[in-house]
Amino acid sequence: MNNNDLMQLVTLRMPYGKYKDRLIADLPGHYLNWFARDGFPKGELGRLLQLMQEIDHNGLKDLLQPLRGHNEARHD
Incomplete structure (x- = not known):
């Protein structure tokens, strides 16, 4: 993991599915846990x-x- 990974989150x-x-940072925990299972x-x-x-x-x-916040400031 690096800072770029966190920024990507x-x-x-999410490119497909219910969400x-x-x-990716806003996906619900139950959905992430479903992938884990x-x-x-x-x-x-x-x-x-x-x-x-x-x-x-x-x-x-x-x-x-x-x-x-950093990402929003970058786009201004």
């Missing part, structure tokens, strides 16, 4: 979903909040 959107177009997709998306599931499971979602 607050900028990339299509929702930021049934298997994460292959590739970069799966790696990021797995990282987000670990962050959510360990109650660390607040760590992403400063990145959200």
Whole structure:
């Protein structure tokens, strides 16, 4: 994991499924846990979903909040 991985969580959107177009960082815990049980997709998306599931499971979602502000400021 690196800083770029964390930034991707607050900028990339889920490309398909029930939560299509929702930021990966905003996916509900039960959805992330479903992937953990049934298997994460292959590739970069799966790696990021797995990282987000670990962050959510360990109650660390607040760590992403400063990145959200940084990302919004970058687009202004």
